[in-house]
Amino acid sequence: MGNLLKKFPIKMVGIFALIGVALMFFVSHDDFLYTQPIMQIQKVEELSKNKEIDTFQNVDHSYVQKLSGVITNGKHKGEHITLNNTYTDSKAMDKKYKVGQKAFVVLHGQGESTIRDAKRDTPVVFLIYLAIALMFIFLKMAGITAIGSIIINTILFMVALYFDGFNNGSNVLWIFSILAVLFSAITLWLVIGWNRQMFVTLASTVACTFLSIIISLIVFKFTHEKGIFYESMQYVTQPPRPLFLAETIIGSLGAVMDESTDIISSLFALKMERPEVSRKQLFLSGRNIGKSIMGPLINVLFFIFMGETLSMTLLFLKNGNSWGYSFSMNMSLGMVQSLISGIGIVLAVPVASGLTSFFAEKRRK
């Protein structure tokens, strides 16, 4: 244990902590960057409390609080305002404000104003910074490439969104399919380098992602998409079906890439160590590696896709809907996405092993 402690990078942690404190100070005082007026709350007075019972016998309380504070940015900087805020115990779309917090407000003139929403950039930046700092401390260089690929991919993603807005979503599936290929190529190039192994991994990733979509489309055709409720999709501003498929392609891409990378890099390493290994042996050990990681990987996406439906499902249940209806309207799309990406992940096992056993052969100098 003493040995481990000695290697603890105390200097680096210190530097990161210092930068972190400075960054947090900046973000919590960055009001001048915003055009909407921001108010810092200086005094809170609780005015009233009312018991509320809705038609489904849910008991809640609603409160009114009087907030006084000062505007911290823009041309009204320094002005004092007072306004009322209503919140409930459940706080689904409202919140209770406390002294010291900052919030965006709308000024209507003549001293009238309403509160819009909390300013929450500080906690978000805090978490981003914490993740980056931990990555540097534990992983050094590996962390830098990983972050680099995220930044490049985010820029590409924004470009794709721009093109998508251009023709009003009619080409959404094509745009994001091309994006999926670009995403994989750039990410794998950064992680693996520009070599044969990268091309094999890329081929496997792209093939399995699209194969899983094709299989799902066939299933959709024969079941007439029974049990899939596109109308339950959230935040839809374009035709939902192609948007849903585009979401699924991008969503499952990372996991399929993950599986392919793991299998193929192990097999290339094996081939390097023992060049005499046969194609069949290579294929079989690929299958062995793949089958133990596919389960956990499918679960990663399952929990991400299903977790985000929790609030809405619960709200449906508490509004007197049946279990089946609450599931259909909220969880069925996430379930379909989990299953499609699961199919892609499983397909990656034979495809990645097969491609490697075929192409790793000609490795002579």
Next chain:
Amino acid sequence: MSAIIVLGLVLLVLMVLVGGKQGFQSFLSLVLNFGFLFFAIVLMAFHFPPIVVTLIAGVILLALTIFLSGTNDETSRLAFIASVLVLLALVLLIVPVEHWAQVQGFGLEDSDDLEGLSLPIGISFIDIAISTAILSTLGAIAEATMAIASGLDEIKEQHPDIKPNRLFFDGVYVGKQIIGTTLNTLFFGLFGGSLSLFVWFHGLSYSLGDILNDKVFDAEFIIILFSLIGVIITIPITSFVITEQFKNQKQTKS
């Protein structure tokens, strides 16, 4: 037949073809995970405290995922212990940050979907947001602990007389290899899962400041960051658990 059932059957057949018995077990873990997840939501609807329900469900879900996917029981046991430790460490981060960020419930973008629904249901949506965050990170934690545990298992098998401290740094090395691809799984999950939201932002020309303070976006982004932090701390924690166990094993032998 509904499309979900047919897709499920396709997945089952493929998993059995590729993984045999292990493939079947992995499929079973997926089905059981769904069952427990839904059961947990129903318990919350009956006003059981959401965070307590989630913690108990979380440990069960981790156990299901790890023990049903793993091959070696000893490795799975260590991976499970490590994953529970990671879960507890993450909860200590998630609870204060969710209270700080206030991303519970629904945002303005949800207004259409909320039409006709009664919002004051007497259940704290902050607790629900914490539960969502904990549940969403489980898969990533289980995957990372298993990857490191089985990587270290290989090393232990090939070099039985390796020094325990050396084993710790090997664990970190294995972690370095998985972090890049795991990061991609998580971020593409975010890009994909929130694509329609991003299209919305673009269509209505949200500024960077708007997006950074948007409740709906922040709720999802924060969860991805929690998962990422979970995966990073998994690396030293899993390596530490396995190293300690290896030390004990050596002492009892000699």
